[in-house]
């Protein structure tokens with residue numbers, strides 16, 4: 210009898226250790242769609258620092274260029290906005306990415322990429338074309354430039370100025 214119990218215990222231990230391995234990383238459920246962690250932190254900083262005095266709608270009511278956001282930040286700081294340097298940097302990055310505006314006729318590829326959501330390489334196509342053929346008159350001219358990521362640009366149309 211005792212031996213039967215012992216064998217049973219040993220057998221179940223064996224089985225327990227032989228459980229199939231957990232599914233590989235790639236097979237597991239993907240994290241839910243949503244803003245990446247960095248962006249969530251940026252938004253948190255925005256809510257904390259800029260939400261202290263007024264509704265965030267006030268902040269997000271209009272798109273601005275980097276220079277305009279810089280000015281707005283300085284103005285808010287002079288009005289009493291409080292935050293760490295990291296928080297202000299995070300807020301700037303967030304505002305430029307989601308509420309930015311960029312002039313494709315003067316901006317560098319990096320500046321275009323950060324506002325319009327293109328890769329640097331895709332933005333480089335715009336800059337190269339501009340250098341060779343001159344400034345773009347309007348969105349239509351921009352979207353006709355060969356190799357330009359038109360679909361992505363359409364999504365950010367209101368962020369682009371000429």
Ligand code: HEC
Nearest residue numbers: 258259260261262263267268281282285288289290291300
């Ligand atoms: C200490 C209070 C305070 C904080 C904190 C604050 N603001 Fe303001 N904000 C104001 C006041 C007061 C006004 C209205 C002043 C005006 O319209 O000239 C305003 C207006 C604005 C406007 C619209 C007017 C304009 O100048 O463009 C924007 C955009 C804005 N704030 C952005 C921000 C951002 C971004 C932050 C966070 C970095 C922030 N605010 C944090 C007090 C604050």
